[in-house]
Amino acid sequence: MKHDISTVEMEELSAYFETEEGSRLLNVLLKQHIEAQGDNVTSDLQQQASRIKNAAWSNIESHIREANNSIKQNVFRIYNWMPYAVGLLVVAAVSFLFLNRHYKNDTENLLVEENRITPGGNRATLILADGRTLSLDEKRKGIVMNDDGIIYDDGKSIILPGEGRVSESFTLTTPKGGTYELVLPDGTKVWLNAASTLTYPGRFNTNERYVQLEGEAFFDVSKKVKSTGARVPFIVQSPTQRIEVLGTAFNIMDYADESSSRTTLVHGSVKIHAYSSSNQAVVLKPGEQSVYAGDLLSKSKVDTALFCAWKNDKFLFQDTKIKDALQQLSRWYDFDVxxxxxxxxxxxxxxxxxxxxxxxxxxxxxxxxxxxKLKVDGKRRKLIVSM
Structure with missing residues (x-):
């Protein structure tokens, strides 16, 4: 088949491939056909370019047949120009092969690097009151604070009585890609998410139970009462808010790199005081979530499962902004976006x-x-994202 093309049409063709749609088509087709060759990549550029041209022409024709009817006229104009588009692909392919003789090795290296990125796991560090730092066992899920000291959830001792003054504060911290569970001295259970820090005492006083959180954690708070019969409040302080609890299960997400902080109530009751210019406060009922952003505290009904799924080793996204989803993934798989x-x-x-x-x-x-696409920059892995 012979196709003639005028200077004007050639300019229009070039302009098309400078658009986002055209550029992506050209790049995707070239990448597909280069990678499809696998071990057949040779130094015979002419032979290699011929194979790419034939495969690209077939693929382009397929793209055209599947094009949306609403752009038929434009597609058919492009179809008339496709032999020249294939020519552009051949030129690009030859340049690619010439300048990237180690392409296959580079691709294999990136695949190896992708496979090296493993899911997070039970990783945490415990900082004791005297400054000692303990890397906690990754084969165990959590630790328990009790009168016998600090033990793992299976009963194995970490700190025996007398080794540390349990009345002083401790800090449990998880890295990116880490999570750990904790039972506080009062029996409250805490699930600490990745890149988070919880500071708490070895013993709570009789008037209130106070902890500090940076990052994200799920709390299942035990009920405690004073001698008078009044409940002992449980207080969580995070960078942007103060949460008062009587006995409940809830999730707090308050990361420094997030534009908002969220408290999600599963059951019970909590009162949130925002550190805002107007000293705002809201009381949550089960199934409600507070959001503090831009000096404004608000609340609404939510599906609590979406915000607590991480505690059960799941990612659950529903109508989630893509940047928010990638932020969660980056903390767990430890990469930058x-x-x-x-x-x-x-x-x-x-x-x-x-x-x-x-x-x-x-x-x-x-x-x-x-x-x-994944890029390794020193010790950090960067995921380059486009749409």
Whole structure:
């Protein structure tokens, strides 16, 4: 088949491939056909380019047949120009092969790096009152504070009586990709999420129970009463708010790199005091969530499962902003997110285990129209995201 093209049409073709749609088509097709060659990549550039041209032409024709009817006229104009588009692909392919003779090795290295990114696990550090630091056992899920000192949840002792003054404060901290459970001296259970810190005493006083949180944690607070019969309040202080509890289960998310802090109540009752200019406060009922952002404290009804799923080793996204979803994933898989180009206000839906392999998570994102590539910068891994 012979196709003639005028100078004007050539300019229009070039302009098309400078658009976001055209550029993505060109890049995706080239990448697909280069990678498809696998071990067949040779130094014979002419032979290699010919294979790419034939495969690209077939693929482009397929794209055209599947094009939306609303852009038929434009597609058919492009179809008339496709032999020249394939020519552009060949030129790009030859340049690619010439300048990237080690492409296959680089690709394999990135795949190895992706496989090295493993799901988070039971990782935490306990800082004692005397300054000693203990790296907690990754084979165990949590620790228990009691009169016998500090033990693992299976009963194995960490600190025996007399080794540390349990009346003083302790700090439990998790890194990115870490989580740990804790039973406080009063029996309150705490699940600490990744990149979080909880500071608490070895013993609570009789008037109130006070802890400090940075990051995210789920609390199942035990009920305690004074000799007068009044309940002993449980107080959580985070960077932006103070939560007063009597006996309840709730989740707090208050990270420094988030634009808002959220408290989600599963059952019981809590009162939130925001550290705002107007000293705002709200009382939550089960199934409600408070949000503190931009010096404004508000509350609304929510599906609590969406905000507490992490405690049960799940990611659960429903109508979640894509940047919020990636923020959660980055804390668990320990990578940095870099956005390339314009990122549309997109919402993400999905449910999968927090034990999922990182490469499988990338596949889920790609199916949702979220494209990414991994870049290693020193000791940090960066996920370059585009849409």
């Amino acid at each position: 870099v956005y390339e180009g314009t990122i549309k206000e997109t919402y993400f839906y999905g449910e999968f285990s927090r034990k999922s392999a990182f490469v499988d998570v990338l596949k889920v994102l790609e199916k949702s129209g979220i494209y990414s």
